[in-house]
Each structure stands twice: as C-alpha cells, then as structure tokens.
Amino acid sequence: MGSLGAILKHPDDLYPLLKLKMAARHAEKQIPSEPHWAFCYSMLHRVSRSFALVIQQLGTELRNAVCIFYLILRALDTVEDDTSIPTEVKVPILIAFHRHIYDRNWHFSCGTKDYKVLMDQFHDVSAAFLELGKGYQEAIEDITKRMGAGMAKFICKEVETIDDYDEYCHYVAGLVGLGLSKLFHASELEDLASDSLSNSTGLFLQKTNIIRDYLEDINEIPKSRMFWPREIWSKYVNKLEDLKYDENSVKAVQCLNEMVTNSLIHVDDCLKYMSALREPAIFRFCAIPQVMAIGTLAMCYNNINVFRGVVKMRRGLTAQVIHRTKTMADVYGAFFDFSCMLKSKVDKNDPNATKTLSSLEAVQKTCRESGALNKRKSYVLRNELKYNSVLIVLLFIILSVIFAYLSANRSSY
Numbered sequence: 001m002g003s004l005g006a007i008l009k010h011p012d013d014l015y016p017l018l019k020l021k022m023a024a025r026h027a028e029k030q031i032p033s034e035p036h037w038a039f040c041y042s043m044l045h046r047v048s049r050s051f052a053l054v055i056q057q058l059g060t061e062l063r064n065a066v067c068i069f070y071l072i073l074r075a076l077d078t079v080e081d082d083t084s085i086p087t088e089v090k091v092p093i094l095i096a097f098h099r100h101i102y103d104r105n106w107h108f109s110c111g112t113k114d115y116k117v118l119m120d121q122f123h124d125v126s127a128a129f130l131e132l133g134k135g136y137q138e139a140i141e142d143i144t145k146r147m148g149a150g151m152a153k154f155i156c157k158e159v160e161t162i163d164d165y166d167e168y169c170h171y172v173a174g175l176v177g178l179g180l181s182k183l184f185h186a187s188e189l190e191d192l193a194s195d196s197l198s199n200s201t202g203l204f205l206q207k208t209n210i211i212r213d214y215l216e217d218i219n220e221i222p223k224s225r226m227f228w229p230r231e232i233w234s235k236y237v238n239k240l241e242d243l244k245y246d247e248n249s250v251k252a253v254q255c256l257n258e259m260v261t262n263s264l265i266h267v268d269d270c271l272k273y274m275s276a277l278r279e280p281a282i283f284r285f286c287a288i289p290q291v292m293a294i295g296t297l298a299m300c301y302n303n304i305n306v307f308r309g310v311v312k313m314r315r316g317l318t319a320q321v322i323h324r325t326k327t328m329a330d331v332y333g334a335f336f337d338f339s340c341m342l343k344s345k346v347d348k349n350d351p352n353a354t355k356t357l358s359s360l361e362a363v364q365k366t367c368r369e370s371g372a373l374n375k376r377k378s379y380v381l382r383n384e385l386k387y388n389s390v391l392i393v394l395l396f397i398i399l400s401v402i403f404a405y406l407s408a409n410r411s412s413y
Ligand code: IN0
Pocket: 047, 048, 049, 050, 051, 052, 066, 069, 070, 073, 172, 173, 174, 176, 177, 178, 180, 198, 201, 202, 203, 205, 206, 209, 285, 286, 287, 289
C-alpha cells in the first residue's frame, strides 16, 4: 500500500486501497486446491497484480478460460521478448505454440523471474487448458496460432510505417480482443462483438504500453526492442534511441505527443465496444484496463520523464479506477476527465496540437452526448475541501490520543 505521505496527499486513495488489499486477501483464499489450477491462479496473481483481481470477479467457467488464455499469451510473449534466444530457435516455437498447448509434456525454458517459473511449469497450464470446454479451447487455439505467426513475422521485420505499427499491435493485442470476444460469446453471456471493435480495444491498450515503456524497451539487454514506428520518430530524430538524450528533449516530447495522438484514434471504437457489453463482471473486466490506459496516456503526454524513467499511475489512483469503474456512465466520466487533463497539457506550439485537440474534443463530445456526466466525482479536480477535512480528522484523532494518554496518567497519580 502507498506510504502515509502519499495517502495524506491523496486522502481519496485510502478507502479504495483498503478495499483492494481486502480483495487481494480474499482472492488468495479462493485459489483452487487442484495443483495445476492452483499453479495457474497463483501465477496469474504474480504476473498481473491488480488485473488478476479483475479476472477473479468473473463467473467460474469464463474466469478459468480467461486465466488460461492470459497465461498462454504471457508465455508466448516471454518467448517473443527473450532477446537471448536465437531467431532460428525462436521462430519455430512461436509458429507451433498453438500445438504445444495441447501437449501436457511440452515446455521450453526461457525468460526470467516469474516468467521463467511459468515457462518451466507450462505443463500445468496445458493440463488446465485441456479441461476447458471445446468452445473455449478452439478460440484460444485460433488466436494463439495467428498471434504466434504474426510475432514470428515481426522477429525479422522492423516497425517502419504506421501501418506496420497497427499490424504489429493487431498480432500482439488486437487478436487478444478478438479472442476475448469469442470467449465471452462462448460463455453465452454476450453477443459476438465485431472484429474491428475488438481489435481497436486491444490496440488502444498496447499502444499505451508501447509509449509508456519506451525507456525499458530501448534499454533492453542484449538488444533494444523498438516498437515506435520510424514513420513517426524519423520526423524528430535520426535514431530511435536519440530520444532519450537530454539534448533532444524538445523533439522527444513532440514525438511522444504524436504517439499519444495516434493512440487517441482508437478511443471512439473502444467506447462503442464497451457500451455493447451487457454482463456487469465482463464490463468491468474490459473497462478497467481501458480507463487505466487513458489515465496513463494523460500522465505520459508532454512528459519528458517517459524518456528518463517509469511514468505510471500511482497505486492509489489505480485502486480508485478499480473501485469506481462499474457502469458505462463511469467510463464516460473517466474518459471525459482524462481528456480534460490531456487538453490542459497541450502546448499550442506543438506540431500536432490541432490534431490532438480535435481528437480530444471528439472524445469529450461523445462523453457529453452520452448524458452521463452529471453527479459524479472527478478524477482530475482535487477536492481541497475533502483534503482539509481529512487533515482535521487526523488532527482530531491525534489530539484525542494525547488527551486520553494525559488523563490516564493524571488519574494514576
Ligand atoms: C489483456 C487486456 C484486456 C483486458 C480486457 C479486455 C481486453 C480487450 C482487448 C484486448 C485486451 C483486453 O488487459 C490487460 C491488462 C493488464 O494486464 N494490466 C497489467 C498492468 C500493466 O501495466 O501491465 C496489470 O498487471 O494489471 C493487458 O494489458 N493485456 C491483456 C493480456 C491478456 C488478456 Cl486475456 C487481456 C495485454 C495486452 C498486450 C494489452 C493485450
């Protein structure tokens, strides 16, 4: 949990943080007893932190399918990400991964830390996969096959154009959207969403990750990972890594702002995708990462720290998003607030200022026209009154303790 200082600075974080802590305790107790399922759920908690809690609130059948889908994708990702595996070894593994998931004895050791454990004990994931219903298995197999082939294609190919960027993001995240829509449909809880909306939902999340993770990816050892498209960064620097040097900070921030503006293209589809969901737990499962993404973009925009270290939403704000994202009205409210925050950061001298502002105004128009913006608590405006009242309550508690202590001492004389 955040430190006392952070909580005093953001008193609204306290209650959601406590709730999150309790949800995590509850989830730990719910881990199934069969060893392969126990491994899958404890792995899920180790690799995905708060997202695991959102998966946990789905109904059992869909939850099991999503948990296995998530771990299979993480395993595929671990193979793709491990820059120490030679290409001639990596490509055949990626291409055949959809067959390995049916093989209880297959495993391939790679990755580090939790991901190494996941890879070493992949037979437990396969065993759990084989217990899922046929509809779930087929959806997972199909997406794993298409994603593995797409990843293999990009092992030997750089992200040059914006079309390449969209194609790469389709393989690693858009397909996750298509897969999840198939799983929701297989559970008979949702209608089948269109491929195009499902794809955009994944693209918006992945583009946010790619922006946020610039420094981590460029500094990857033994080889940088480069996902920012040359078509964008070449307008600002000669080499992608030049963005991290102090002397290029003005160009770097302009490039970053163009990347954020490019991500905003998907917001309209994301809102459409979410508004079609009917089942409250599925809705929350999809909406929480989307609200986190727009919040992360708002923090990254015009922020040089993206090139210096990690820019992340504080844990308390994440807890607030999890706590407050329940209905489409909450989503419109959050997208509106974070668009306001983004708008306030646009510098009119930025080369893409007009484009950025018109995208943000379009988002705000959609949110306003939903009619859902009244009677809600803002993510952006700090409620100073509330802040002061928490300080007063704290002061009151401290004074009461001192008073109680003094009167107890006095009566003992
Ligand atoms: C996800 C997505 C995800 C969730 C819900 C609906 C989706 C629809 C389309 C595509 C993806 C969807 O969400 C997770 C969120 C996550 O893992 N968050 C991390 C935070 C972080 O910083 O990484 C956490 O620890 O809480 C996500 O990012 N991806 C993902 C992977 C598998 C599945 Cl089944 C669902 C990864 C990615 C690449 C964006 C698709």
